[in-house]
Structures are given as structure tokens and as C-alpha cells.
Amino acid sequence: MEFAQRIDRQLRQTFEIERLDVVDDSAKHAGHSGAHPLGETHFRLVVVSLDFEGVGRVARQRLVYDALKAEMGERVHALQLSCRTPEEDAKLGV
Amino acid sequence: MADQSVHDRIQQEISDNDVTVYMKGTPTFPQCGFSAAVVQVLNHLGVTYHGVNVLEDPGLREGIKEFSSWPTIPQLYVKGEFLGGCDIVREMFQTGELQDTLQQKGIEVQNAA
Numbered sequence: 304m305e306f307a308q309r310i311d312r313q314l315r316q317t318f319e320i321e322r323l324d325v326v327d328d329s330a331k332h333a334g335h336s337g338a339h340p341l342g343e344t345h346f347r348l349v350v351v352s353l354d355f356e357g358v359g360r361v362a363r364q365r366l367v368y369d370a371l372k373a374e375m376g377e378r379v380h381a382l383q384l385s386c387r388t389p390e391e392d393a394k395l396g397v
Numbered sequence: 398m399a400d401q402s403v404h405d406r407i408q409q410e411i412s413d414n415d416v417t418v419y420m421k422g423t424p425t426f427p428q429c430g431f432s433a434a435v436v437q438v439l440n441h442l443g444v445t446y447h448g449v450n451v452l453e454d455p456g457l458r459e460g461i462k463e464f465s466s467w468p469t470i471p472q473l474y475v476k477g478e479f480l481g482g483c484d485i486v487r488e489m490f491q492t493g494e495l496q497d498t499l500q501q502k503g504i505e506v507q508n509a510a
Contacts, residue, residue, distance in 0.1 A: 360485045361467075368468055381469050383431075384484050395491075 306343040309374055314350060317370040321389045322351035328383065337380030347383040351392040360386070403460035411474040415504055416446035419461045420471040424448040431483035432471040438490045443507030444499060476502045 307325050314323055329342035337344055348367070355363050363386035368375065371382070387395065411417045416439070422428030424436050424446075439446050451458040451470055462468055465479045473480045475498070480486070489495035499506050 360489070361479065361481055364482070364485065365466070375468065385488060 306378055313370055318352040318354045320352055324349040343378055344380040349385045351387050355386050355388045403456050407464045411477045414447035417474045418446055419449050419451055421452050423450050434483050435471045435486050
């Protein structure tokens, strides 16, 4: 849980969060490059924040990767990211 | 830093091809689920694209990440511009934004609706 908690904390510190899902998908990637015996290498995130309003998709993900630089440097190998504004989130409905 | 030749090669490739995907494996045999997803979307849209297998070239595999300051593969480039990775491509496809963006850039798209 260590890295999941760190990701959660870090993103809440960086963005005005409306919704944040942090799902550990590491088991799906066991044995792939970047896998670690202790897991917590691959996460699926849904980040919903007004901070993404007017920001392009590439830029949004860069903001998230920037916020999680330390975690990415240590254990986390890849993130599956969905960065949405509250309005987009309501439309997507997942 | 990846050496300049890798950078030049990428720049050349994304200029020469309207749509380029840097991926793990080939369009016919993707070797990663995320790369497969991007290829699937492009195939569905009937878009002509150039697939580049980064697994064949460790220099390219690292170089492409530096080139775009983007930490993951696959990466989709349209008319020389980095459009996004797997999540962005999938989400844009879902909302129809991908189809619109491609058409605006003069790329032929089937099944656009």
C-alpha cells in the first residue's frame, strides 16, 4: 500500500481533487519489464480536477507525471491515466 | 541523453509519415496490450500509419521517451506532432475527438461516426 498511499497523498497536495481512483494493476504485469517482486509498479488512475480545465490532454498527463516524479523514480514503472475535468467525468460516467 | 542521431531519425520519421506509432512489437504482432490498443483504434478507423517497433532498437526505445518527454510507449504522432499515449488515444477515440483531430489534420478516416 505504500506507493498507492503516496500517490494519493501527492496528487491531493498538487491538485484540487474532485475524484481520485488509485487502482494497483501490478499483478497484471507480473513478469513484464518494470515488474517488482513487491508489486506497486503499475497503477491505474482516474484523476478528476477543475485544474485540468483548459489544459490539453498531453499537458494534463505531464502534470500528473511531474507530481509523481519521486514515485516514478523509485518503484512505479507506468501509470494508466485518465485525467478529466468534473464535467468530462460526468459525461464519461465510468 | 540519447545521441543526436536517434533524435534526428525520429524527427525524420514523424515528418515523412502522416501518422506514426512507436510501439512494442509490430502492427501485426503487438507485444504489449497498450500498443495493441492503439493499433486497434487506428485499424478500426482505417487510418494508414507507420508502425515502429522500439523493441528492435534499445537506443530508440529510450530515445523516443526523451524526444517527447513522455515516459511510456506507445506514442502516437500525427503530422509531426505528439498526440498522446494509449490512454489519450483511447479516450479521444471514445469521445470522437480523435476522429475529428485526424480529419482536421487532413488524415483520411473511415468509420468516423
